[in-house]
Amino acid sequence: MSKNTRMTKQRKAILEVLKDTDVHPTADWIYEKVKEEIPNISLGTVYRNLNVLSEMGEIMILDYGSTYSRFDGVPNNHYHFQCTECEGVFDLDIPHKDSLNDKIENNTEFEVKDHRLEFYGICPNCQEQDSN
Amino acid sequence: MSKNTRMTKQRKAILEVLKDTDVHPTADWIYEKVKEEIPNISLGTVYRNLNVLSEMGEIMILDYGSTYSRFDGVPNNHYHFQCTECEGVFDLDIPHKDSLNDKIENNTEFEVKDHRLEFYGICPNCQEQDSN
DNA sequence: CTATTTGCAAACGCTTTGCCTGATT
DNA sequence: AATCAGGCAAAGCGTTTGCAAATAG
Numbered sequence: 336m337s338k339n340t341r342m343t344k345q346r347k348a349i350l351e352v353l354k355d356t357d358v359h360p361t362a363d364w365i366y367e368k369v370k371e372e373i374p375n376i377s378l379g380t381v382y383r384n385l386n387v388l389s390e391m392g393e394i395m396i397l398d399y400g401s402t403y404s405r406f407d408g409v410p411n412n413h414y415h416f417q418c419t420e421c422e423g424v425f426d427l428d429i430p431h432k433d434s435l436n437d438k439i440e441n442n443t444e445f446e447v448k449d450h451r452l453e454f455y456g457i458c459p460n461c462q463e464q465d466s467n
Numbered sequence: 468m469s470k471n472t473r474m475t476k477q478r479k480a481i482l483e484v485l486k487d488t489d490v491h492p493t494a495d496w497i498y499e500k501v502k503e504e505i506p507n508i509s510l511g512t513v514y515r516n517l518n519v520l521s522e523m524g525e526i527m528i529l530d531y532g533s534t535y536s537r538f539d540g541v542p543n544n545h546y547h548f549q550c551t552e553c554e555g556v557f558d559l560d561i562p563h564k565d566s567l568n569d570k571i572e573n574n575t576e577f578e579v580k581d582h583r584l585e586f587y588g589i590c591p592n593c594q595e596q597d598s599n
Numbered sequence: 600c601t602a603t604t605t606g607c608a609a610a611c612g613c614t615t616t617g618c619c620t621g622a623t624t
Numbered sequence: 625a626a627t628c629a630g631g632c633a634a635a636g637c638g639t640t641t642g643c644a645a646a647t648a649g
Contacts (some may be wrong), residue, residue, distance in 0.1 A: 507630085
């Protein structure tokens with residue numbers, strides 16, 4: 336229960352670097368930054384702490400779960416649902432809202448070309464399994 | 468100009484497997500499937516052709532551009548904009564629409580827990596660079 | 600004290616690439 | 625015939641992990 340709760344200087348430094356920036360950095364960027372303060376910190380420690388901090392709810396990891404790419408034979412824009420249990424990806428039958436791009440473009444300085452909307456949860460199949 | 472356009476039996480088989488399924492498979496899944504038809508095909512060929520086919524516009528790759536994870540010191544749900552030129556990730560100041568989850572849940576059999584919306588395009592900084 | 604954490608380096612897993620042979624146009 | 629594509633295996637690259645030493649509580 337009281338696991339992973341030591342606030343080491345490494346963990347603290349990593350958290351501070353992340354809280355002090357809004358660039359959504361990569362692990363390596365964080366590593367370089369923290370090295371200014373703790374020169375002999377190792378990249379492994381950075382990764383370990385990022386995972387711990389995310390479990391603690393202090394930070395968010397912006398990866399997409401699975402490490403491997405998926406391929407789609409339908410090269411149109413459409414939205415997806417991804418099951419967090421079986422990792423399956425399903426097409427959603429709701430229309431692609433191109434107007435969303437315009438909405439952002441009109442309210443920011445960004446030039447918006449595309450967007451991507453993905454839902455996460457449990458697919459019907461895994462719901463059944465769970466109730467066993 | 469006329470590069471990468473030969474329709475070899477490997478390329479054809481890979482494309483057919485992808486067009487015939489809706490499971491959004493991984494490269495390895497495709498590899499296993501194509502092996503039933505071309506037993507000595509290599510995984511490298513599958514990857515090469517998936518990239519070629521995606522350049523041809525025949526398929527879509529559902530990765531997320533950059534291969535590495537990004538970390539966010541603000542663990543709230545919020546939407547992001549990603550610049551396809553500098554790879555920078557920016558927060559968007561539009562509210563997170565939890566109602567979207569319900570909308571999907573009410574119209575499908577999925578149990579929806581979360582969603583993610585990401586916009587892609589060119590950030591102001593890179594727009595300037597481009598006009599030089 | 601002692602369980603957690605670190606640094607280091609090796610291992611991992613998915614993907615890409617170099618090289619040479621084989622196939623396509 | 626000339627060029628593109630394939631097979632194989634090694635390399636790449638971000639990330640994870642095993643281990644002994646260090647350290648927080």
